[in-house]
Amino acid sequence: MMTIVRIPLDVICVKTGVLCPSCQRKVDEGIVKPIEVDIMRVLLNLENEIKELRNATYEKTYQVDNTLIVVIKVDKASNELAKKIRQALVKELGRDYRIRVLLKSEEDPRQLVSQLLIPLTVKGINIMWLPDGTQKYVVNVRGPLRRLAIPKEQVEKILEEILGAPVEIRVETPRRSF
Numbered sequence: 001m002m003t004i005v006r007i008p009l010d011v012i013c014v015k016t017g018v019l020c021p022s023c024q025r026k027v028d029e030g031i032v033k034p035i036e037v038d039i040m041r042v043l044l045n046l047e048n049e050i051k052e053l054r055n056a057t058y059e060k061t062y063q064v065d066n067t068l069i070v071v072i073k074v075d076k077a078s079n080e081l082a083k084k085i086r087q088a089l090v091k092e093l094g095r096d097y098r099i100r101v102l103l104k105s106e107e108d109p110r111q112l113v114s115q116l117l118i119p120l121t122v123k124g125i126n127i128m129w130l131p132d133g134t135q136k137y138v139v140n141v142r143g144p145l146r147r148l149a150i151p152k153e154q155v156e157k158i159l160e161e162i163l164g165a166p167v168e169i170r171v172e173t174p175r176r177s178f
Contacts, residue, residue: 005047006057007040008032014040035093036061039070042092043085052081059104062158064150067098069116071162077103077111098149102162109163113139116155119147123172136166145171 007014013023014037026032039061047053057073070089074081082101089099102115114122120143128136137159145152152169159167 005043005053007043008058009037009040011044015044017041033061033063035063035068038093039068039089042089043072046085046088050081050084052076052078053085060161062161064154064158066096067100067149068093069100069102069150069158071102071104073104075105077105082115100149104162109137112162113159116159117141117148117169119143120145134165136168137163139167139169140172141169142172142174145169 004011009023009026009032010020013019017037019027019037023032027034027037040058043053043056043058052074053072055075059071059073061071062069068089070085072085082103086099086101089101090097093099100116100118102112104112110122110125113125117139120141123140123142126138126140128138130136139159148155156167156169
């Protein structure tokens with residue numbers, strides 16, 4: 001049996017565009033945004049062409065102004081896969097949105113963080129253990145923050161939700177050699 005991309009709504013509801021009471025409740029309560037239904041439909045239609053999507057899980061879409069950040073959990077993340085998904089989403093949703101596809105894999109949170117912070121360079125991610133026993137991620141980047149598509153505070157908030165711990169982005173200054 002062929003598996004399909006896992007989504008938080010019923011597949012038949014997303015494919016037909018007619019939501020059952022359970023799925024409609026998720027949309028009405030804000031658990032799933034209306035734009036996410038369209039994104040899920042595109043992913044379901046894409047899985048025949050892109051085999052990697054068959055074992056993928058759609059997680060969430062974050063919207064900041066006209067930028068959509070689509071998070072998909074996959075077995076193995078690759079830039080080529082993200083590019084194919086992004087192109088299909090742009091084709092389907094139109095050019096009203098700037099779309100960034102983040103592929104989340106169990107392998108390395110650094111890859112996910114790097115995808116979101118493009119064009120900045122991620123120099124390292126440190127886990128800081130706080131006195132109360134919780135942890136915080138400190139992401140060290142190189143490059144001007146003004147080049148980010150969305151504000152630093154929004155990026156930190158999105159990463160905090162994805163990684164499940166507070167995130168702080170710090171800009172490294174290049175060292176001077178004498």
